[in-house]
Amino acid sequence: MSEPRRLEVLRAIVEDYVHSREPVGSKALVERHHLGVSSATIRNDMAVLEEEGLIVAPHTSAGRIPTDKGYRLFVDQLSDLKPLSAAERRAIQTLLEGADNIDDILDRTVRLLSQLTNQVAVVQYPHLGNAKVRHIEFVLLAPAQVLVVLISTTGRVEQRVITVPAPVTEQDLHELRQHFLQTLAGTTLTRITSHLADAQATIPVHLRGTAAALGRALEQLAGINREDRMVMAGTANLARATGDFPLTIGPILEALEEQVVMLRLLSEMEQDAKGVSVRIGSENPYGSLSEASVVATGYGPDASAMVGILGPTRMDYPNTMAAVRAVARYLSRVLNN
C-alpha cells in the first residue's frame, strides 16, 4: 500500500471525475489508467483515501468523488504547469495588443480569460499603492462649475465635475492648479490628504473656499483609485458549468455582482502565495462561494492586483491554472508599455 501510488490514484480519480462528471469506481480506474495493480488493490487504496477525507462516495454503491480536501492535495501535488499551446499564446498576444487604455485592456483580458477557461473571469484594477500624481487639470465649465481631472503615473485618469462655493475665473483656476501641482506632483496617491493640509496656508484668502472644494475632489479621485474595482466576463459559463446545480448559481451571481466579496477574497489570496493561488470550495470563507473555486494570480510590476477565474469546484485545475498564469504574464507585459 505504497504512499506514492495512493497519490497516483487520487490524481486519476480527480482527472476522471473532472471530465466525466460521474463518480469513478475502482474498476473503471484500472481500465483507463494503466496502474500495474488490480481493482481490489485500488479499492484498498480508495478506502484509505476516504479515511483521510480526500474522497467520498455519494452513496454506498457508487464510485468516489474528490472532496475539497482532495482537490487541494491534487493541486498542491501539481508541480509544473504545462504551457499553453502556440495557438492559445498567439490568441492572447493578438487580442491584448490591440488595446490602448487601461479599461480596454482589462476588458479584453477578462473576455479572453473567460473564453480560454470557460469560466467566469475577473480582474482587479491595478492597485495603486505607489502610484503618484502625474498631472492635475482644472477645467472651468461654468462660472462655478469645475471639471477636476487627476492623472496618476500608472496612466489612470479619473475625472469629476464639482460645484465650487463661489464663481472663479480662468485665471484663478490656473493659479490654483499651479499650486496644487507644486504641492502634490510626485506624491503617492494615498498620501494626498496629508499634503493638502500642509499647503492651505499659501493660498490667497479669497480662494480658500474654492481650493478646499478642489482639494476634496482630488482626495476623492485618489480614493476612487484606492477603492478597488473589478471587471468580469463570462457569467454565461456559470450556467453551463453548473448545469446540474441551478440552485448554487444564484448566490454566486450575487457575490459577483456585489463585487465586495470577490474583492476581499482576491486581496486575501494576494497574500497567500506567489504564483498561481487556488481557493477550493469550503476553503473559501464566504458561504455563497462554498460551491466554487477561485484560481487567481497577481499581475503588474509588483503583482499586487489580481486576475483570475471563478468556477465550480469540479474544474480542470491544471489547464485553468496554466491559462491564468499565462494571461497574467501577458497582461503584465502589456501594462509595461
Add this chain to the structure above:
Amino acid sequence: MSEPRRLEVLRAIVEDYVHSREPVGSKALVERHHLGVSSATIRNDMAVLEEEGLIVAPHTSAGRIPTDKGYRLFVDQLSDLKPLSAAERRAIQTLLEGADNIDDILDRTVRLLSQLTNQVAVVQYPHLGNAKVRHIEFVLLAPAQVLVVLISTTGRVEQRVITVPAPVTEQDLHELRQHFLQTLAGTTLTRITSHLADAQATIPVHLRGTAAALGRALEQLAGINREDRMVMAGTANLARATGDFPLTIGPILEALEEQVVMLRLLSEMEQDAKGVSVRIGSENPYGSLSEASVVATGYGPDASAMVGILGPTRMDYPNTMAAVRAVARYLSRVLNN
C-alpha cells in the same frame, strides 16, 4: 359568449398563472375570481381563447397557460398602471438623490430597479443625439503623449491618451486647442467629423500631423458617446426566476454580456411607442431572448435613452411596468439638475 367576459377570463388566467406558476383550469378560475358564471361556460370561453391562440394547454388534461400572444393582449388591455406605494416612491427618491455623477446615477438606478422588480435591470447611457461640444482639453503628459478630453453639453466626459507623431510643446498644444475649440464649440457630436475636415487648412503646416491625430482622437471620443453603452444589475434574479429553466438562462446571460443584442433591442423599442413598451418572448427578434420579455421606457429630456428590465415571459407585467415607469420618471427628474 360575450367578448368582454372572454377578456376577463384571459386576464384572470394570466394573473393566476403568473403567481402560481401552474396551468390554471376552469374550476379553479371560477373559485378564485367571482365571475358570475359556471365552470362550463368558462370552458367554452377557454376553448375560444385557445382557438385564437391566446392560451394553450401543455397537455390534454391540464389547465391552460397564456401564450406570448395572450400576454400581449393582456398587456395591451392594461389601461392604467397603478402607482407605486408611498414606501417605494420614497425609496426611489432617497436612493437616487445621493448620486452626483452620471455613472453613479445609472448604477444606482439599475440596482434599484432590479430590487423593485426582482428582475435584471438595464439602463442605456443617455443618447447624445443633440449633445454638443462644450469643452476640449489637451494635456501634455510626455513629449509626444497627449491626454485628450472631450466634454459634451450633457456633462459627459470622455478622455483618452494618445501618442502624437511628433513631439509638441505646451505652446503648440494650447494653440491647437484654441483652434479646435473655435471650430467645434457648439457642434453636435455627430457632426464633428465634417467640421474637422473643413478646418484643416488654417493649421500651421508643422502641426498638421499632430492636429490630424488629435482630430481622430476627438472623433473617437465623440464616437464613444454615440456608440451606446449600458449598465445592468440583478443577474442573480435570473437564476431565481427561471428556476425550472436552467437551460434558458445561459443564452440570456450571454445576450446581456454581449450588450450589442440588448442595445439593439432597446433602440428598436424606443421607436415602438411612447410610454412603457413591452416585448414578449417570441416577439423578440433575437433567438436567445425568445424565452424572455423586456419592459422598457425612455427617460431623459427627449426620452431617447431607455431604462427597463428583462425577465421571464411569466412575469407580473402590471407591477413591473409601473416600477419601470416610476423609475424612469425619477431618473429624468434627477438628470435635469
Add this chain to the structure above:
DNA sequence: CTTAGCACTTAGGTGCGCCGAGTGCTAACC
C-alpha cells in the same frame, strides 16, 4: 502486500395501476 472471489448495498430504470384534475361534448334549460 496483493489478489480473487463473493456477499451485500443501492441508485436508477421499467412496468403497472390508480387517482385527480381537467377537458370536450351533449342535452336540457332560461
Add this chain to the structure above:
DNA sequence: GGTTAGCACTCGGCGCACCTAAGTGCTAAG
C-alpha cells in the same frame, strides 16, 4: 342564443414492486 349540468374520456404524476448494473467491503488465499 347563451348558459348550465352531467358525464365519459384523457393523461400526467405518484406510489409500488421489481430488476439490473455498478460498486463496495471483507475474507481467505497467493
